[in-house]
Structures are given as structure tokens and as C-alpha cells.
């Protein structure tokens with residue numbers, strides 16, 4: 001055997017080990033990226049397990065490889081638990097990512113050239129919802145609806161009118177940067193009005209849905225996709241839920257349709273993540289995520305920030321910085337220098353380019369799971385305001401960075 005087989009990472013590859021260590025320390029800072037969260041020790045153990053060695057093309061008890069008895073067990077567990085968490089008829093836990101999950105749904109439900117009606121990317125949609133630079137917009141025809149210019153929220157009549165005009169085969173609801181409750185029931189009515197299928201992409205809000213702090217699309221959508229690494233706080237990956245009538249097509253679309261062998265170590269970690277999402281502790285964390293988001297929104301609002309839609313119902317806030325004469329890019333950079341990580345984001349009807357933008361997206365999952373509450377959100381919100389009131393001042397940044405450091409040391413991530 002290769003002599004290095006039993007050597008530690010430190011011995012084999014100190015440069016990679018060092019980067020991992022530096023990343024661990026970076027993650028001790030304030031992370032307000034709304035699409036990220038923190039995985040538990042148990043999830044990380046499953047992720048790094050020997051299940052990564054196993055090929056298991058196919059589905060449990062119907063594999064193309066021998067030796068699948070243990071991976072069958074974890075995939076069965078993952079499916080059974082996901083069904084229980086969400087109350088879904090059928091679950092496929094094999095998609096490698098949210099984008100892959102969406103592509104598999106389109107492959108199951110559509111023919112090339114069919115129309116996808118989804119939210120405009122710059123209003124909070126996702127590339128995989130039919131956008132032209134993504135495969136979903138090359139094979140199918142992407143058409144888009146928007147949030148209302150006056151209210152910043154989805155208006156039923158506007159989406160219905162757009163759906164009647166486009167006559168799509170599938171409508172997508174569920175977003176990357178929408179701070180309000182997604183009206184799944186209304187989307188069902190619109191889909192029925194125009195004879196379209198309905199896909200709810202709950203990548204961002206799945207943890208809130210699992211905890212019952214955001215309404216579930218299960219009664220309304222034909223297909224539901226979600227990542228497992230955002231508010232579900234599991235490993236990087238995704239899954240598809242659907243009605244029983246679509247089960248065979250969805251499974252065939254994932255494998256052999258657009259993936260090969262499943263990542264069994266990740267599926268093991270998904271099983272762990274679903275178990276964690278059934279606990280009352282996790283439910284409390286998700287409730288706190290929303291409370292924290294509301295607390296942060298009110299501090300930002302009190303400091304003159306213009307919040308898209310006026311506030312938040314979920315784990316994220318979108319602030320339009322135009323009234324402050326700032327771009328998202330500058331805000332992201334100066335906050336980064338002060339130890340606060342978040343991302344620039346387009347706001348609806350943005351005049352800036354996607355690499356510049358007029359807004360920032362602020363999310364509370366990562367700070368909440370490490371134990372921070374509303375008073376910490378008020379503090380962080382006031383620091384954001386302080387830095388952005390003088391974004392080029394090194395003095396302000398250094399002062400805030402020191403305060404950030406002392407707050408974070410009271411809420412260690414990796415003890």
C-alpha cells in the first residue's frame with residue numbers, strides 16, 4: 001500500500017491543512033451571508049466518513065453495484081426522515097446541489113423549448129430558474145415576473161396577468177433574496193388558472209419550513225426542491241420532493257438523467273441533518289433566526305436604511321443603499337474590513353450592474369445558531385450603520401473590528 005495512506009493531513013499536505021485552519025478562524029467572525037449556515041459536529045463527521053469511497057448508482061435495494069447494504073440503510077433513513085420533516089409523498093435525496101435538483105425537475109416535467117415562468121433574477125430569482133446563461137435557460141425558455149414597484153412584494157394580480165400572457169408549462173416560486181413569506185397557495189391558483197405545473201424552490205427557507213416558522217408548499221406544489229446547506233444547516237447538497245404521481249419521472253431524471261453515482265457520505269450527512277431538524281432545539285433556533293432578522297431590520301430601519309418591502313418575515317433582509325449614496329460593492333468591502341461578512345445584492349429595479357449593485361443582503365442563520373440573540377443583532381446593526389456612515393474611514397473600521405472580535409469571542413463556533 002501507498003506509504004502515505006495512514007499519514008495525517010498535517011504530514012501529507014500542510015498547505016491545505018493551514019488553509020482549513022485559517023478558514024476555521026475566519027468563520028469565527030460575524031457571518032451575515034443569508035445562504036450560509038454552520039454544520040454540526042455530527043454532520044461533519046458523516047461528511048468526512050468512509051462512505052465517500054462507495055459507488056452506489058441506482059436507488060436503495062436496486063443498485064448497479066455490490067456491497068451497498070450500509071449505504072442503502074443511510075439513504076433509506078435520509079428519505080424516511082425527510083418525508084417526516086416535510087410531510088412529502090416522495091423524496092429523492094441524491095441531487096448534488098440546488099441547481100442540479102432544479103435541472104432534474106425540468107428534465108422530469110418539461111420538453112426542450114417549454115416555458116418556465118419565474119422571478120426576475122435581479123428581483124431575487126435564481127440562475128437555475130430559466131436564466132439565459134444557465135442550462136435551464138438554454139434548453140427551456142425563461143420568462144419572468146417581478147415584485148411590484150410600489151410595494152417591493154409579489155402582487156397576485158401582476159403575476160396572474162404575466163402567467164396568462166406567457167402561458168408557461170411550469171411556474172417557479174421560491175427565491176434567493178426575498179425577505180417576505182412566499183404565497184404558495186396563490187401560486188397554486190395562478191398555476192391552475194393557466195394549466196401550469198408548480199415548482200416551489202425552498203432552498204433558502206427550508207429550515208424555517210421544517211420548523212413551521214414559514215408556511216409549507218407541500219399541499220400546493222407539484223415539485224419542491226431545496227438545498228440542504230442553507231437554513232437546513234446540513235451538508236452541501238440538495239433534494240427533491242414531489243407528489244407520488246411524479247415520483248418515477250423525478251427519480252429517473254436524477255439518475256440516470258443528469259447524475260451518476262450519488263455522494264453517499266453527503267447522503268449520510270443529510271440523514272443526520274434531517275434528524276437534527278426534527279428536534280425542538282432546532283425549532284427554537286429557527287424561531288430565533290426570524291426574531292433576530294426582525295430585530296436587525298428594526299435597527300437598520302431606525303438608522304435610516306431603506307429596506308426592500310419595508311422589513312422581513314424570514315431569515316434575511318435586503319437593504320437598498322441608494323438613499324445613502326452607496327453601492328453594494330463598497331458596502332460589502334468596507335464591512336468586510338470591519339470583520340462583518342455579508343454580500344452585495346441587486347435590489348428590485350436596480351440601476352447598478354450585478355458586480356456593483358445598490359444593495360446588501362443580510363442574513364441571520366449563522367449568527368443565531370452560535371447563540372446570538374436580539375440584543376446582539378441590535379449591536380451588529382448599529383455597527384453596520386457606523387461603518388457605512390463613513391465607509392472609507394480606517395479608524396471607524398478598526399474600532400468596529402475590535403468590537404466585533406470581542407463579541408465573537410463570547411459566542412465561539414468551534415469550541
Ligand SMILES: *Cc1c(COP(=O)(O)O)cnc(C)c1O
Pocket residue numbers: 035096097098099100125126128174175176201202203204227237238
Ligand atoms: C442557493 C439556491 C439554489 C442553488 O443551490 P446550489 O446548491 O448553489 O446549486 C437554487 N435555488 C435557490 C432559490 C437558491 O437560493
